[in-house]
Amino acid sequence: MHSFSALLRAVLLVTVTSASASSFFRIPLTKLTPPSSYLAGLPDADRTRAAFLKNFVSGGPTTVPASNLAYVQYTTSVGVGSPPTYYNLVVDTGSSNTFVGTGTKYVQTSTSIFTGEDVNVTYGSGYFSGLEYLDQVTLAPGFVITNQSIGDALSYADFEGVDGIVGVGPVILTEGTLSPSTNELIPTVMNNALSQGLIAEQILGVSFAPATSYNDTNGALTYGGIDSSLYTGEITYTPVTATYPAGYYWGVNVTDATYGSATTVIPKSTAGIVDTGTTLVLLADDFFESYLRAIPGAKIDPSTGLMTVPTKSVSEIQPLNFTIGGTVFSMDAAAQLIPIDQNTEWGLPANKQYGVVSYLGTNSGEGLDFIIGQKFMEKYYAVFDTDSNRVGFAYTEHTFTTYTP
Incomplete structure (x- = not known):
């Protein structure tokens, strides 16, 4: 993902192929108010990232909302644990680790299992490091992934105004992020949703739109398919x-x-x-x-x-x-x-x-x-x-x- 420092990312509001109104799930969203200096380093941050990069129906698509934050990034609300604590996470197709703790701290519950691994990921000019857990992840009501790898960010930089990242890039990008298991790949939320039968296809549909306000819930993410109403x-x-x-x-x-x-x-x-x-x-x-x-x-x-x-x-x-x-x-x-x-x-x-x-x-x-x-x-x-x-x-x-x- 990109150095997430003075800027932000993507928008995603999720929907479902052939979705009816009842297929649109709403998750609690928290109004974010990052500092006014948030965007000052945006162009350099994007270039730094570039340099570093050198309906719910069982098995069907599920759509969730995402918010355009400060005109420059999209976040979606993700629940972790049981009962879930909700985190506003940047949706990132340029990275594949999912982690929390840069804003709201990771709350351990009965579903939290420490893997014995350290985790460390660099995002251009930003980074996080901490401990790796397996936990329950709620992407939408009824759309719950079990034993999903989640990083607990104990040290980090350049993640102002958000709680972490949900990584939806190729799984190969997780290689080398764990220690001592440096050669181990970490299944992404998309990998696990497929293997657990929550989606039938490993497809992510992304709908963004020009924002009309500083914190605009105008995007959509569709896990497991596409939404024909959005194009x-x-x-x-x-x-x-x-x-x-x-x-x-x-x-x-x-x-x-x-x-x-x-x-x-x-x-x-x-x-x-x-x-x-x-x-x-x-x-x-x-x-x-x-x-x-x-x-x-x-x-x-x-x-x-x-x-x-x-x-x-x-x-x-x-x-x-x-x-x-x-x-x-x-x-x-x-x-x-x-x-x-x-x-x-x-x-x-x-x-x-x-x-x-x-x-x-x-x-x-x-x-x-x-x-x-x-x-x-x-x-x-x-x-x-x-x-x-x-x-x-x-x-x-x-x-x-x-x-x-």
Whole structure:
């Protein structure tokens, strides 16, 4: 996952394929009020993460809500123990360990079993270390995983405002996180939900949307399937890339990318990752330079690390188009720009236009040349399909909107 330090992650509000209203489960959500300086280091934090990465029917899909916190990350409420203590956990497709304790402390109950293992995970500029337990985990009423590995964070950094992470990345990312069993893989919540018959398919559907408030429950996660009500048209699937290191994550190949019709940003097929734990859309430095030069007057603000766009150029912003799996997925002006009325929450100067596309910190050709983060997924439905080793995207009602400064 990403250095979770001054920023936050993904949104997820979960739903069910062919779900009725009764299939939507509600879990207690706690209003979060992180410090106002929360977002000051966002671009560097995303780049640090990038560098480090180099209905309930038995067996059916289950949907749960998630909240967009501070415009830059999504959390979902997860119960641990019996009776459960509920924790607001970041939903992270870029890591696979689940842990609690960075806010609300881990509460042991009769279902808590110490494994005898230490656990230590580094997330770019953030980390946690502590003890590993097996415990009961409640993702929704009636959706209870038994003997799920849970880390108790006794030491940590850069997790302000949240209680930990629910890791839904590939299980291989847990290798080396335990001690003394350094070669042991830790089954994720998705692995265990499948093996315990709670879901029939190891598929995670993710619905994000542009937030309209500082703590907006506007996302959805579907464990075990997809929710056809949250997207339009067909889902375009593309295989997880074989390119290292992107292939260790939810990595995909982008065939090409253009800005408008005249500027080539990504000239040929290259690999990167899809990561709910990264807020921005990051491009290899040489790709980003082509994008930046195409916007008149745009430049990197050294005090924030974000791109600034002159007011006169805002109305001329062209779509940033990614070709994935033979389909073009465009980020229009609204998708590329931070609404000015959010500047204060991001820790930015007022009345200045900033963008959400930035540079990765390395040039292309290193096997991880882009990160498709939250701001892209606020415009498209995303599917993470472990069984078929593929990632899918589909259009939503939020894909194309009108930008109002």
